[in-house]
Amino acid sequence: MTDILERIRSFEKTKDFFIGIDSDGCVFDSMGVKHKECFCPAFINVMNLQGVSDAAREVWEFVNLFSKTRGINRFKALILSLDFLREHPEVKKRGVEVPRMDALREWTERESALGMSGLLREIDEHPHPDLLQARDWSEEVNLAVGRIVRNLAPFPAVPDALKQMVRHADTMVVSQTPVANIEHEWKENGIHDYVQTIAGQEMGSKAFHLKTAAYERYEPSSILMIGDAPGDYSAAQEIGALFYPIIPGGEETAWRRFVDEALPAFLDGKYRGEYEKSLLDDFHRSLPSTPHGIIHDF
Template sequence: MSGKFSGYQKKKKYLVCVDSDGCAMDTMDIKHIRCFGPCMVKQWKLERWQDEILKRWNEINLYTMTRGINRFKGLAMALQEIDQKYCQIEDLDTLVKWVDTTQELSNDALKTAIERNAGSISLGEALAWSNAVNAAITELPDEEKKLFGNVKEALEYAHRYADVAIVSSANKDAVLEEWERYGLLEHTDIVLAQDAGTKAFCIGELLKYGYDQEKVLMCGDAPGDLKAAEQNGVYYYPILVRHEAESWKEFREKGLGYLLNGSYGKGYHKMKIQEFMENLK
């Protein structure tokens, strides 16, 4: 088993996986609007077109069906559009190829790729951008990195009956710091962030501990979370954008109960996915 999973033990029959940014933590908008987009504009000197570019960055990462995309995938998408519409992005093909072929989308994996592709301008700039984003996120005031309503109560309740895993594509240090601040880590059993692999991979590795797929649920706010659940044959519970507190309240009062009594897949699952798709449109 991967080192990221070492020491993990299955304690209960049920498993609830939870995304962090935009799902449990109300941090997704502020991170993209104040950190990700502006750092890209600065790194690639795009100030001339920054208003249009920042608007498009937010569409890609927050308000369309690519919401929640990995930072490097979102970067590659944005830079390809910029290359076509505004100005040439030097050595872009190398970055796009790495994003499309790497098995791990993280700073550490990017460092390894830079060593193998000595002289690549785009890979070096992508790493500098990612480091700048992480630094900008740490500088955000704590009071602006908030917890969605009803999350703590929902996770505390879920942890009575299920193992709870954080499954996030965010930076691990940021996830640990935010969850620790709000007292959420005590209601979790393992933290799987950007460095552990894709969400689909992480769920798949957790299933190897012997969970029945019909006793596993992924809570998320983005299409990538739904896809990760579907790829592993487990259930999905959506935290609806702009209705997060209500979603967590329903999870505690209804959703978890359906999972525990074995009826989650009898209509409720399909209904929740339909709500999710309609809300994001």
């Protein structure tokens, strides 16, 4: 933990501008394959939801892809999905028991670095069955990601956007994915050298990454976070930074607009205010907060 944290603590300021970049669903079109092929099958298997697998899939995809919680930490996503699933009409009709995971819930509310190493430490002290089940699920997800997720490419406009950014700004990946996975994906695609540091799940929350590397080191209007999820936006808000949304479903357009319009506005000090607000309005409209009216009969 300490060595890895040191990587963001030692982030070196070399320019006047800072840009934090989310990876999954923002740089890479990876959210669909990860959630549909890796997270969700493990959710159904390890949480014993075979009897309501369609409902489980609907809820998992809603929470992780198509709503305001898109991109949240996996353990928080697990709890939220189970909570929604318990309310799903199909589940009520069939009387299937959905785990409550109260010990995991308690841990996620107390702990800030919600990664596997933190969970394993917690298990050493309190080996509660909920925590063991969450560990088994998370391990199954990691194995599936290792086995299935490959050949991912960045959205086509991303390499050019990165090239433009680094001419004027210090850059860092700000993500909740394990660092090893991000490093592998960025290296595989030859874009690793465009960022100074990769901050992942093991180094705390996205807000913590931004606070550690950028807050009070750059002017608030010179710090920009780029992301595809509301969690990216709130991380930016926590330090008073600017936010550029990569709108789910319109990623390529968003990246082209970044190069043509948003990056120049940011560098000219014309980003905050009306311009940012119109982008944020589009972003918030694209993601609902509850499954009512989205999932059938909910």
